[in-house]
Amino acid sequence: MAARVARDIDNGAYVNLGIGLPTLVANHLPPDREIILHTENGLLGMGPAPAAGDEDPDLINAGKQPVTALPGASYFHHADSFAMMRGGHLDCCVLGGYQVSVAGDLANWHTGARDAIPAVGGAMDLAIGAKSVYVIMEHQTRNGESKIVERCTYPVTGLACVNRIYTDLAVIDVTPVGLVVIDMVAGLAFTELQRLSGVPMRDAMAAGPAE
């Protein structure tokens, strides 16, 4: 999934990768593209993890893991960092998700469970602020329920904010006319994908020439 997302990130893009699964996208960025990673705790030009022993507790990513700063990197405070996010300066962000709705609503910060301790971080800022919002998540829950839904049942992070969904089965664009499947894993039939999904989708690959 992470490798598939990485293929869609353009040369020259400013990108924020969320905590968890999205962080893995960094390992798959094509070496022939110059892509600048932003981490909301205050760094543009984030590099990979340092060698063992070279960790610096003052140089971490949003997941609080040690990272490095590439040549050309810059540090900044939180108001500047979130201006980059909220002000529409980031080309793309990649977020994890519990659910995405047909309308592109995202739920990824809170299960809503009574005893859960909520934490939101920068998810709501990224959801409304990045030019393109990509969500990377399993297609179904462990119980076999579709994570792509008509309406989110978990508390939402943002409304109509998701542009594209990457699952372990398919890549799906959220469009004004509904969900459009633009890629599927090899060997999967569209009818089977549709059966595993909670909502209707269109098969862009079968649509023939663009209208």
Place this chain on the structure above:
Amino acid sequence: MIDKTFACAADAVADIHDGATVMIGGFGTAGMPSELIDALIARGARELTIVNNNAGNGDTGVAALLKAKRVRKIICSFPRQVDSHVFDALYRAGEIELELVPQGNLAERIRATGAGIGAFYTRTGYGTLLAEGKETRMIDGRHYVLEHPIHADFALIKARYGDRWGNLVYRKTARNFGPLMAAAARCAIAQVHEIVALGELDPESVVTPGIFVRRVVEIPAPSGAAVAAPPVESHR
């Protein structure tokens, strides 16, 4: 002569009173002013409202302040972490109030205080639980939520270098909330690894101008530890 330097952390926090709102810099432990927090614990002020990105990590710093039961309320964006057991237990026991704020709203609400802004509209959080009950407005076809500044009596922050005028230079991603909290609090207290002579900091590189800082305490980085200062990183 202006001299904002204090001899020790205890002196710098000696007037933090019961019921005070205290902003504490840091993202996780990067930029967390641990020695100032320890001094605040020793000082004994109670019923505090704390503003921080998180709600403590492990058992030190903000976590130690919570553990000492000095905090009535915490305003933060990301309390739940793998090592937030102190907060988690207090929260589940109903012994601490939580105001959860999207991180960008937290930063901007702090910034707004320092900049004298009465309130601002932001798209972040619209339609979510965290905007419930808040005034909204449609501007140019988009929905916005009205957010208010967060005021504070004190800020405790950490920087790499400071001088007797209170000018500050930070270190890497430890900068995070420091500049915003310095401007927002009525009394900003900075612990710095090194106090340098006036004029040693390059004016082009000063991040927090001294006008925002009331007190500076030198707390050298632990020698030999991973937090050791980099070899004469040019602060000029």
